[in-house]
Amino acid sequence: MNTPSPFQVNDLFRDWSVLRSQIEEWAVKDRFAFKVQIKDSQQADYICRTPEYQWRVFASHNRNKEIQLKILNERHTCIGRASTIREVHNSQSWLRRKVPEHLFVTRDTTTRQIIDILQLNYGITVNTEAARLARASLVNDRIEHQQEQFLKIPAYLELLRERNPWIHTSLHTVGSEHNPEAQHFQHVFICPAESQLSFI
Amino acid sequence: MRPFVALDGTFLKARFVQTLLLAVGIDGNGQNLILAWGVVESENTDSWTWFLERLKQAIPQVLEATFISDRDKGLMAADHVLGNGINQLICCFHLHQNFKRFRNVEHLFWPIAKAKSEEDFHTRMNQLQQISPDAANYLQKIDKAMWTDV
Numbered sequence: 130m131n132t133p134s135p136f137q138v139n140d141l142f143r144d145w146s147v148l149r150s151q152i153e154e155w156a157v158k159d160r161f162a163f164k165v166q167i168k169d170s171q172q173a174d175y176i177c178r179t180p181e182y183q184w185r186v187f188a189s190h191n192r193n194k195e196i197q198l199k200i201l202n203e204r205h206t207c208i209g210r211a212s213t214i215r216e217v218h219n220s221q222s223w224l225r226r227k228v229p230e231h232l233f234v235t236r237d238t239t240t241r242q243i244i245d246i247l248q249l250n251y252g253i254t255v256n257t258e259a260a261r262l263a264r265a266s267l268v269n270d271r272i273e274h275q276q277e278q279f280l281k282i283p284a285y286l287e288l289l290r291e292r293n294p295w296i297h298t299s300l301h302t303v304g305s306e307h308n309p310e311a312q313h314f315q316h317v318f319i320c321p322a323e324s325q326l327s328f329i
Numbered sequence: 330m331r332p333f334v335a336l337d338g339t340f341l342k343a344r345f346v347q348t349l350l351l352a353v354g355i356d357g358n359g360q361n362l363i364l365a366w367g368v369v370e371s372e373n374t375d376s377w378t379w380f381l382e383r384l385k386q387a388i389p390q391v392l393e394a395t396f397i398s399d400r401d402k403g404l405m406a407a408d409h410v411l412g413n414g415i416n417q418l419i420c421c422f423h424l425h426q427n428f429k430r431f432r433n434v435e436h437l438f439w440p441i442a443k444a445k446s447e448e449d450f451h452t453r454m455n456q457l458q459q460i461s462p463d464a465a466n467y468l469q470k471i472d473k474a475m476w477t478d479v
Contacts, residue, residue, distance in 0.1 A: 297387035320365035
């Protein structure tokens with residue numbers, strides 16, 4: 130059943146990704162598939178994946194350089210006819226955005242857990258291969274993000290020592306001494322000056 | 330009175346899957362005082378050895394302290410760092426948690442742990458032995474000086 134469109138003609142969008150993600154939300158909710166007809170820096174035209182159907186969202190820059198929705202044909206009659214593999218909920222952009230909202234993905238997370246959590250929250254069955262790819266990319270992101278965060282620890286400890294001259298800190302890393310970015314975090318130790326003085 | 334230090338580790342479940350090691354003491358007002366903390370990959374002998382070495386450098390007085398812990402294998406293997414001067418005790422809360430696996434004798438744990446005399450301890454231990462020999466053997470394997478007053 131068609132739910133009311135989340136858009137109206139002349140709606141404005143902050144950037145193209147906001148428009149795209151809102152269309153994806155709508156497509157998952159109403160179980161239809163769409164494709165990009167045109168997308169460049171000036172305009173975006175999204176149409177029904179099955180050519181004979183009329184669903185369409187077209188937006189382009191207006192005179193003020195804002196992204197404005199200009200054509201909206203909100204009736205989508207292709208429900209259930211779209212190829213399952215190409216449905217929005219099997220796209221990596223949707224999975225990478227939605228999975229972390231419901232699940233903290235680590236190396237221990239299984240593909241099955243991702244499929245189950247999406248089934249539970251959206252009533253959809255994600256393709257196993259799509260879920261596997263999303264899991265792999267989210268785990269990689271997590272590792273890269275962790276490495277990036279761990280690289281900030283030396284500066285943080287330096288700041289702590291500056292503010293608390295008697296603080297005792299220690300950081301243990303492994304890897305190349307000459308290249309800080311190739312070093313991997315092992316342990317960090319912090320003992321505030323107050324603890325040293327107050328311990329009896 | 331000997332200074333007191335409690336050692337334990339816990340999982341960090343937020344953004345980074347690491348382990349937090351903590352040393353907690355008591356200050357002049359009798360309040361808990363976090364002495365030091367460390368973030369390590371997991372509770373093991375290497376990480377506890379590293380942590381205790383740093384703790385010893387930061388607060389040398391800990392070498393005269395009484396240490397209490399949950400008998401973590403990594404921690405027990407790392408206690409050599411602190412030398413022979415320390416007094417080690419076992420946390421009765423954690424011991425009781427492990428003891429709960431012996432069904433129907435759980436209520437006998439605290440009277441044994443709080444026994445006021447050697448005689449009282451043996452009487453209660455014999456009582457436990459008659460009901461559950463496995464539970465009694467489990468407790469007898471642990472040095473009673475580390476978890477009782479006797």
